[in-house]
Amino acid sequence: MRMPFDARRLLGPLTNRIALVGAIGIMLIAAAMTVDVLMRWLFNSPIIGVDDLNTLMLAVVVSSFFPVGLVGGHFVTIRFLGKALGARAGCWLEVAGGTGTLFVFVLLAWQFFRFTLYDVTLTGLATTVLELPQAPWWWVVTAVIVICVPLQAAVLIDAVVRAVKGRQPAYEAREGKGAETGG
Numbered sequence: 001m002r003m004p005f006d007a008r009r010l011l012g013p014l015t016n017r018i019a020l021v022g023a024i025g026i027m028l029i030a031a032a033m034t035v036d037v038l039m040r041w042l043f044n045s046p047i048i049g050v051d052d053l054n055t056l057m058l059a060v061v062v063s064s065f066f067p068v069g070l071v072g073g074h075f076v077t078i079r080f081l082g083k084a085l086g087a088r089a090g091c092w093l094e095v096a097g098g099t100g101t102l103f104v105f106v107l108l109a110w111q112f113f114r115f116t117l118y119d120v121t122l123t124g125l126a127t128t129v130l131e132l133p134q135a136p137w138w139w140v141v142t143a144v145i146v147i148c149v150p151l152q153a154a155v156l157i158d159a160v161v162r163a164v165k166g167r168q169p170a171y172e173a174r175e176g177k178g179a180e181t182g183g
Contacts, residue, residue: 005157005161006170007071007154007158007170008155008158019068022060022062022063025061026061028057029061051129052129056127056132060137060141063141063145064144066144071151082169091166094170099156102153105148108145109149112138115142158170
């Protein structure tokens with residue numbers, strides 16, 4: 001028997017790895033800030049440039065959690081209404097929410113690409129203290145946002161297939177199961 005298409009099952013492991021990079025990044029930011037505060041307090045000597053790096057790392061960290069949120073179905077949701085109207089209506093509401101989310105991420109990808117190319121890369125934007133180029137960091141953020149577009153398209157395809165075939169919405173199909181991808 002062939003297993004039905006399930007975006008979460010197929011894409012969950014990949015998005016979990018991307019989120020793991022973000023989790024490691026947030027731990028590095030916390031460690032750097034802690035050491036910086038201790039250095040200021042104990043020796044009156046802060047670590048030069050830690051704010052520059054933390055600001056850039058934070059952008060990468062935040063963006064790294066978008067894919068797992070998309071695949072886990074944690075963005076635009078109308079579940080309370082879907083549960084009240086029944087499984088079939090819930091499926092079509094998931095399609096509507098998924099379509100809106102895809103539209104938003106297409107716009108985000110376009111604007112992040114434009115910002116990173118024109119406002120960061122071509123201007124040679126650098127950090128304030130260390131004067132490091134910001135472009136590599138912003139290209140990573142942009143790449144993650146761009147990756148979110150096909151991921152959300154797969155989630156939307158899953159929702160459409162569920163709605164057309166009359167299967168339960170993805171959130172009902174996984175209720176009672178563990179939080180494999182954050183849901």
